[in-house]
Amino acid sequence: MEKRTFTNLKESVSLLGFGGMRFPLIKDTTEVDIPATAELIDLAMKNGVNYYDTAYPYHGEKAEEILGGILKNYPRESFYLADKLPIWMLEKEEEVDSYFEEQLRRCGVDYFDFYLVHSMNGGRISKLESFKVYDKLMARKERGQIRYLGFSFHDSPEVLEEIVSLHSWEFAQIQLNYLDWxxxxxxxxxxxxxxxGLPVIVMEPLRGGSLVNLGEKGTQLLKDASPDLSIASWGIRFAASKPNVLCVLSGMSEKAQLEDNLETTKEFQPLSEQEESILQSALVEYKKAGAIPCTGCRYCMECPSGVDIPRIFAIYNAYRISHHSFGLTNSYWMLGEEHQAHRCVECGQCMEHCPQKLTIPEYLKEVHAEVERVKKEVDH
Ligand code: SF4
Ligand code: SF4
Structure with missing residues (x-):
């Protein structure tokens, strides 16, 4: 496993990091399959993955405890644990400390190697400053409870410049992939x-798995170029080819995904210029499909009207790529009427939480109209 270090960080971090947002689930439930997750983490550990990422809200707020429980089986100094402060949940200044204490308890550790202010954007700067978040976390760092302090980010470059200039951060996490480039x-x-001079941790290198299926033409282009390489490997390599990237996080739910990512990162080969250009051609084909740029993060949930936003978008995107009409109508029917797009009353609550800034009600209308059109087509 390739390891990277940066002058401001003394650590040797594995190029592949284990993202904690998409652990394996028990079939037909939203419950994490803990033994399957432990097995994946064991395989990752044995293959040199030393960066493990979690956050307060992941897996219905259970991910920290699950990850911490599994990592207890390994010496504390054998892995880096990254956790994040849910800044949007803070209602008063004191909660910076109470959330931090709770997270240490949940993870069963007495320090975090990497700690981030989670999902920073322009709208959260005033809270960052008025609640003295940076100063409070620096005090934790001085007490040895945080080794490196950074932030994760979803907003415009201008806002990023502002946040970077506010404090002496040590690293940052951004969404970097060949679509979002x-x-x-x-x-x-x-x-x-x-x-x-801030090293980058990459999140969503495959955009929640969307960049694993590029459609027939896009896939063909990549397969013609390298028949033995997976489509996912192109996304990991795109991100990891950037020299200032410290670690690429992948939320792995299956052993095959982990094995593929291990293969890609064990003797890492950056993309050549020719490969970059082939990837751009594949991206052009993918864009033609018109998929909704949803990563499946589920931050928009729960919808008060019961709409299952991420699943609707995933079903629709699969259809845009595959053009399987029956697949669309069948999967949409299986969602259940109470979770379908027409239930949306356009309250706008979901959009406040969407890091991709999607106009969710508009997209839901688009899906509803397309499903109705396809239903008529299938019925004939
Ligand atoms: S805008 Fe629609 S989908 Fe979003 S929370 Fe409101 S009802 Fe649910
Ligand atoms: S709509 Fe936005 S918040 Fe909801 S799952 Fe997709 S990207 Fe995440």
């Missing part, structure tokens, strides 16, 4: 962090 200005975000 232009779509969400990840190129500019990466450059800002590089110029500021």
């Amino acid at each position: 232009e779509l969400q200005h990840a190129d500019r975000q990466y450059q800002i962090l590089e110029e500021a």
